[in-house]
Amino acid sequence: MSARKPDRVETTGPTREEEVLAAAAGLFAERGYAATSMRDIGERVGLLGGSLYHYIKSKDALFVRIHDRALQAAEDRIRAAITGIDDPALRLATACRVLLAIQLDPASLTMPLMHDFRAVPEVVRAQLVERRDAFERLFVDLVEAAPPPAGVDPAIYRILLLTTLNSASDWYRPGRLTLDQVAEQILRVYAVTG
Numbered sequence: 001m002s003a004r005k006p007d008r009v010e011t012t013g014p015t016r017e018e019e020v021l022a023a024a025a026g027l028f029a030e031r032g033y034a035a036t037s038m039r040d041i042g043e044r045v046g047l048l049g050g051s052l053y054h055y056i057k058s059k060d061a062l063f064v065r066i067h068d069r070a071l072q073a074a075e076d077r078i079r080a081a082i083t084g085i086d087d088p089a090l091r092l093a094t095a096c097r098v099l100l101a102i103q104l105d106p107a108s109l110t111m112p113l114m115h116d117f118r119a120v121p122e123v124v125r126a127q128l129v130e131r132r133d134a135f136e137r138l139f140v141d142l143v144e145a146a147p148p149p150a151g152v153d154p155a156i157y158r159i160l161l162l163t164t165l166n167s168a169s170d171w172y173r174p175g176r177l178t179l180d181q182v183a184e185q186i187l188r189v190y191a192v193t194g
Contacts, residue, residue, distance in 0.1 A: 019045050020055045025066045025109050033063055033116040060124045063116075067128055070109040071135045074102050078138060088146035089193045095142055096192060097183045099165045104172055104179055136162065149191050161190050 014022065023044040027036040038059055042052040056062045081098045082091045102108050117125060139158050148157035164186055172182060187193075 016045075017055045020047070020052065021062075021066060021069075024056075024062050025070075028063060028066065028116070029109055033059075033119045060121060063120060064124060064127045064131075066109065068131050071131055074099065074108075074110055075135050075138060077102065082142075088142070092142045092146045093187050093192045095139065096161070096165060096187060096190075097180075099162075100168055100183050100186065101179060103166060103168045110166075146192070157190070161186075161192075164190075 020041065024036070024041045027040055027044060031040075036059070038049065038052060041059075041062075042049060045052075047055075056065075078095045078098045082094050085091045085094060102110060117128060120128065136158070139162055143154050143158045143161075148154055168182070172179075177185070
């Protein structure tokens with residue numbers, strides 16, 4: 001009786017479309033929107049122009065798609081972290097900590113893509129702003145549930161809080177404070193308890 005060989009398990013890697021998206025995302029993050037061409041993207045994945053357009057419609061559509069995916073991934077991560085937390089202040093504090101971690105992650109695409117808002121054509125910018133506003137709706141709801149200190153306008157509070165969190169990669173340098181300590185300081189400044 002011969003030993004039965006185990007069934008062969010096929011492992012599949014990323015699809016060609018996913019490779020194109022990953023290459024484009026990397027180039028946009030490294031070089032920015034304006035300095036990235038379709039030719040650059042094609043060269044990175046080994047595709048010529050005609051073949052590349054099989055996977056994407058245009059550089060603009062590609063940028064919007066990557067931007068939307070990055071924001072959706074961030075939103076999903078935040079929502080997963082706050083699921084099951086009933087205390088509104090703790091929900092807001094947790095969301096802030098997660099967003100800070102996303103913004104300080106060197107592999108995160110949210111900040112490089114957000115920095116290109118002014119570099120993209122107006123029609124693309126309008127789509128990016130629409131998606132960003134949808135993402136920020138999460139923080140509108142969190143701030144409404146855990147209102148800011150008395151006399152502070154909730155919209156201004158939210159804008160300043162998100163500006164601080166979203167710009168962290170511009171000013172944070174590892175060493176003096178850990179990410180958790182920075183998050184704690186930001187939450188203290190904005191009087192978020194939790």
